[in-house]
Amino acid sequence: MTPFQEEVYKALEKIPKGSVTTYGAIAKYLNTKAIRVVGTAVGKNPNAPQIPCHRVVPSSGKIGNYSGEGGVETKIRLLEEEGVEVKDGKIVNYQQHLFVFESQDDVL
DNA sequence: TACATGACTATCC
DNA sequence: GGGATAGCCATGT
DSSP: OOHHHHHHHHHHHHSSSSSHHHHHHHHHTOOOSSSHHHHHHHHTTTTTTTOOOGGETTTTTOOEEEEEEETTHHHHHHHHTTTEEEEOOOOOOOOBBBOOOOTTTOOO
């Protein structure tokens, strides 16, 4: 477990149900540019059911990837179970479900 | 130490 | 809006 992963997992738990966030948002929240590392850390996902890794999507509005069981299919299923519509591998009203982290120095 | 890799993003057409 | 290319930076070998 790397410190970076812990930060990422903490951020993931802040994502409310029925919402999704982007790797870029997490990277920004952690004040880092290592977007790819965020994805990598999430991909490890040692606490699968504990960490809502399925609520993380790329900025393209697509589903992205999933290392869990069933892969992307499962990820889509989970999102739909939480109220996020997914069509053709893309999130419907993606920006509407988009959740951004609260940046302390970004507020006001 | 150096190189390769990865659940991505921004830019260009 | 979408495919291809380059940049990105922590991790692992």
